[in-house]
Amino acid sequence: MSAKKADLLRQAQELEKQIEEAKKAERSAVIVKIRQMLADNGLTVADLASVKTGKTGAGAGSKVAPKYQDPNSGATWSGRGxxxxxxxxxxxxxxxxDDLKV
Incomplete structure (x- = not known):
């Protein structure tokens, strides 16, 4: 391996190390900020876990009654998807x- 190539690999490893350190520092700062926001608003991590995201409106996330059933296994399908x-x-x-309707 040439000296130039070895030097470049060493530099790349050092840069990777610096990138990882920067990511850790940034992550730590974000965690501190989030903890402060939780404390300021009287919230806990459990409060965050209880919040459902992505679905809004009436019936969001509700199940649909099955419309079809396998006569052999009893498995059902709502007709969606x-x-x-x-x-x-x-x-x-x-x-x-029609033969499979519940």
Whole structure:
């Protein structure tokens, strides 16, 4: 290995080390800031864990009643999303969705 290449690899390792140290320092600062915000607002980590995110409005995250049932296994499907394999197999065998209705 040439001396130039070895020097560049050493520099790269040193830069990686500096990047990791910077990430740790930044993360620590963010944690301190979040803890202060929690304390200022009278919140705990448990309060954060209890908050559901991503779904809003009436019925968000509610389950839909099954519309179809596998007569062999009893597995159900609401009719939403991808068809389960048992539905695909039944359709391929010549059955219709009406045959699988609950």
């Amino acid at each position: 991808l068809k389960p394999k048992w539905v695909q197999a039944a359709l391929a065998a010549g059955k219709s969705l």
